[in-house]
Amino acid sequence: MLLPLFVLLPLLAFALLCFLPKHFERSISGIALTSVLFVLLMFAWTLVFWIRGGFVPLSYTGFTLFSSADYVFAVNFYMDAASIVFFGITCLLTILVLLFSKYYMHRDPGFRRFHLTILFFFAGLALVICSGNFEMLFVGWECIGISSFLLISFYRDRYLPTKNSLKVFALYRIADALFIVALWYAHHLFEKNVQFTEFTSLINEHGNSLVILGALFLVVAMIKSAQFPFSYWLPRAMEGPTTSSAIFYGALSVHIGLFLLLRTSPFWEGSTALRALIAILGLLSALIATSITRVQSSAKTQIAYASITQIGIMFIELAAGLHSLVLFHFVSNAFLRTYQLLISPSIVSYLVHYQFYTFVPPAQKIQNGFLGKIRATLFILGLKEWNMDSAMTRLIWQPLKSAGQWLQFLDRMPAALTGVALVVLPAYGAYGANVPHGMVDGVTWVSAILSILLFVRAYANTGTALTCWTQIFFGQIFASVFLSARAGADVHTILFYLTGILAAYLSGVLCLKLLDRTSRLNLMDYHGYMYEHPILGNVFFITCLAMMVFPITPSFIGEEILLRSIPVDHGALVAIFALGYVLSGICVMRLFAKVFFGPHEKTYHEIAYRSS
């Protein structure tokens, strides 16, 4: 019964905090702490209940938020051993870090914002850990992504935090898209919205077809837990205050991929090949991460890669079926790395003092010969982080950017696009599900391609913000058209989808107009308008969330329903949708960051150098 409160209490505290003046530090910290403390107490009660119940997973069936013929969004909660361990640690560490931050963050202009973000993160994590089905888990998953973005860009008037928050967000978005694809596939496989309570019985019915599902979740988990070749995001995420780096990237956020693997273990446990793959990938990550750890000469990045190494080992333990060991390893590693990060600034006084008495210049280990060659090679690779970041840029982001630059002509045809959209949409509305069969393919593919082209263009757009915003909007429109065309959805569902997007678009246009009446705000450089217009910035941020179909508007449900209706043999369409999902998210956040974050070119107050 208490399970929903795990999410609601921090959200309530979040709402309260929004109304408190910024400098009421005691109240802000007090409310945040109290809410999490209450959750911890309730968790303790739940724990007793669970133990007395003989360790049987707990579940809570709430209400159904939305239901249609073949789609149900049910607010259900579920807690098994993995949830219990993860949630316990989450509560404990959040309380300790909030206590730490009460003093550490004192007088930081972002004191309240920090607490808001931590609460939002906590609520998201509670959702992920305690949700009863994938739909809810995914909502939490997205909350973690957003709060991560906000904490990395905590010092938002500097360049590197802004750049790195986008970098990490882009990777997270890929993980989210894969998650959605997995949900779509699961929906068709089980022919309903699965609740975790019925997991075991369902699993037995489907054998080998689960492997694809398992593999999808594996990639999602690898991204979120910074495994090779995605490890480079973790050290770059440590841009915020030490306390947030410690709790997010030392302990909770980085282990969440592991939790996902635990939660989805029925999908892959039956497949020896998948288990072997998990073990091999884990081992590979551990080996590569440790080679990078060895050459890290800064305190926090060293801890980051050391943690990645351990998670790699946890993957191996998991593949071996040692669930309890994995849980113990997670708990222990989370505590250790959090603590190491929190005390990392003290390493100067400690190590310099220690060396003062014991220093011996290190011996040169690299000599000539084959072993020397290997060592030299590992050193260079470690220093370059195995080129992970640059490979990702070269293989994915740079080609996209080039393509987008080539598509510049799209900037000049807003009228044409509006025309197409205005013709297609009402026509579609009039015919609805009765569109002649021959036309479906045409409409679907034209809209799908248009949508992707628009997103790709928006991604590389360095022109005006308004043009970019409009391109994203039309991209979303065409995405909705192709989904509904193929899904054969009725007008109702399409409207469901479009209301949120349209509202977001209009509100966004208004914000941008208010900011800059001449509409010449370009996306070549960062503008840092948060400094002058914090309220407008926050409103625009929420608008952006709506535009990227974050679960705060009906669009989210609309999108879910439409996607689920895509038949299972249309994998290519789903892949296009996933690509669009990744790109739209990145475009929206990039636009937001370029306008409101980053160092500006104004000359009346100080800004940090780009490199700092």
Added chain:
Amino acid sequence: MTFNEEQVLHTLKHYLPSQGPLKDFVHHNSLHAFQDMQFYDAIFKASKIFGYKVTFSLDEYRNLYRIGRIHATILERVIRERKGVEHFEEWYHKVMHAPYGGTLDARIRFLRYGWREHYPLDLNNAVHPLLFRILCSYLDQGIAITPFPFENTGLLNALRTLEKNSLVHFFKTERARTLLHDPHLSLETLLTILVGKKEFFEEYVYDQQFAHRGWSGIVSTLEDRPETLLYPKKIALKDLVLLECLMEIDALDAALGTAWKPLGETTDRAPMDIFADIEAKEIYEVIKIWHDAFEWSYYDEALCAVLTIAAQAPEKNEAAKTFQAIFCIDEREGSIRRHIESAGNCETLGAPGFFGVEFYFHPAHAKFYDKLCPAPVTPTFLIQEIPSSKKHTPAREIFYSKESHTLLRGTVASYILGIPSLIKLVFNLFSPAMSSAIADAFGHMHDGYELTIVYEGKRDETRNLQIGFTVIQMADRVEKLLRGIGLVTDFSRLVYLIGHGSSSANNPHHGAHDCGACSGRPGSVNARVFASMANHPSVREELTQRGLEIPVSTQFVGGLHDTASDEIEFYDEKKLSTELHKLHAQNKKRFEHALDLNAKERSRRFMSINTKQSLKKIRRAIKQRSVSYFEPRPELGHGTNALCIVGNRALTRNLFLDRRAFMNSYDYRTDSDGTFLGSVIAPLPIVCGGINLEYYFSRMDNSKLGAGTKLPHNVMGLIGVANSSDGDLRAGLPLQMVEVHDPIRLLMIIEHDPQVVLHVISASPALYKWFSKEWIHLAVLHPTEKKLYLFKKGEFVRYEPSTTLVSVLKEDFLKVIESAAKMKSNDILDATRENMPVQILSH
């Protein structure tokens, strides 16, 4: 136009930050390169070239005026003085109302911006992260598990060997690789490839290096002073520039192939003379007026107070003193001196915290020496600590061990250290205590160990140092200090010398809180050494012959005050006679009580401490701050420093200066012709002026000249801090240290005849420049005329304070402290309100 590589690099080094590795923090003027110019000309020029914010913005000044922090009378006076009475109205209007645009555009950075304009490539993004990582690995003092291979051969050579030995290439493209191995590699070759036209070379190098002034600065500093590292590295700024150019060529070739031209050929603008004079702008004049008014609003108050006291002070308090205590001139000691004296019948004096004894210190079992004197001094003496117990190594802290990060041992560590981490964290939060990971001021020296203070014919041959001092050398130093501070008669039975240091946790900048006169170290050894010298019978004999008679019954005792935890430790107490020991025990109680009150006074600025609590609770809270990992402000360092008073304590004893004044004792009566004055004030501009100007610039532009907020800092190679994994090193002071600071220049007040002072400062050009170029203001209080004079354009002119009344604190001082305002935010408008006015205390 020719390109003189050496010349360009030489000048470049001059402009880069000169902050050394964090282990020794020596404060210095952040704009030292401009110190040959007049203050305002210098800062505006620096601002124009590098984009620094060197004053408040016009809005900020106008708001400071609105809240009363800038006084109207002072502002009007400044306008009249600067612009003449006839132009008053015109300028008053400009100052108050005229609109002006922003001023923070920089000359450098524009040339290299061309890369972004012409090519789809962000060169800084492509080069900086890896370049910084290489530099950090190369200079690393012991964080990485694998040290940089072949580092003893120099940066470029190490890379060459590494590249030869490796199976993968360091550079992506062939051209950069070939160039790297070219034995005749020169900067000119590389710049020709990158820039083409020679006339742009210099500008390009400046743009390039100032895109990461932190790393360039540390490289330049370590090239000149490799001894500031425990693990010295061979590095030169030229290597850095060469490497960066190579990496740029590599990045351009990799991204664009042959489709790029040298930068000089893509621009049609003329090369810029970065250091050309700046054009005079009206806004500079307006800012000068405002800033003068801001400074003088405080100075005027302080000068008026000093004048008032001088007019009423009795010539000298003749009553015999229970004890005398010599503290460091440090402005943080101002409050404890006041609290010690408030119980009556004792005297405190101020002298630079190395107490005139300069030496290297070799702690027992240590592998290195510490330099314990002002940074510019190079000592020729060594003091060794002689251990009385067997060899001990400092306690290890397992949570910092490299093993916890490796693959196998790291796994074991992550299994077994988790729960201990949790326990540690809980203890740190609820009951913080000193540990080996915390900088401990008292750990600097072991009281139980003897020191080799007296020369016994031994030398340290490797560094050519004399171990200990001869009797003459000791007598010289004791005499110089005592005569300098005017302590030549009326010695009490016990004379204390209290050095200072500071303990703090999680604070990479902890050195900046220690004693500036001891090169950023605690002053305990110096205090103990001086006391021992002054107690030495042969030294006493020698001094008597020189006419400085210290009674046999007088003993000197050294001690250390921890300015963060508010504790005092005394040294060699066992050597006191039984009778003196008793006296000492009584005095210690007084010190304890003074520490209580000092803690209370300090606590007014700490949000987490309730100033109205009992003294005991406050002391405990203050102590805990110094050992709390979660506390980014263990103390507030030199924040708010503003004055430097050289004169009798009588001038300041009854003044509440809110810990803002450096105070050097000096008695004009014992030095009527200024023989000692020169050596007394000689170190003050470097030490106090350096501190003051570093605080000034770090406060004015915390983003560029300061280190920004310390909350996200990441320790790089133990030598500095950066904001993230890919960031530039941040030189300067973090926000948490400077937020209470009102950025004004130092006002030095000397109590003597202006003619004597003029004569003394004219004798030393280095000293004279500080005042004539206006980096420090100089005022003189004529002790017999009771008049103030101000040093202006080479002469002393009469100064009459505009303020006529200094407020007298009638209430109980501690009550006032309890009700003092606390700042709402660290915005200057809020922060400055926490500083209390100068007031006369009525006892």
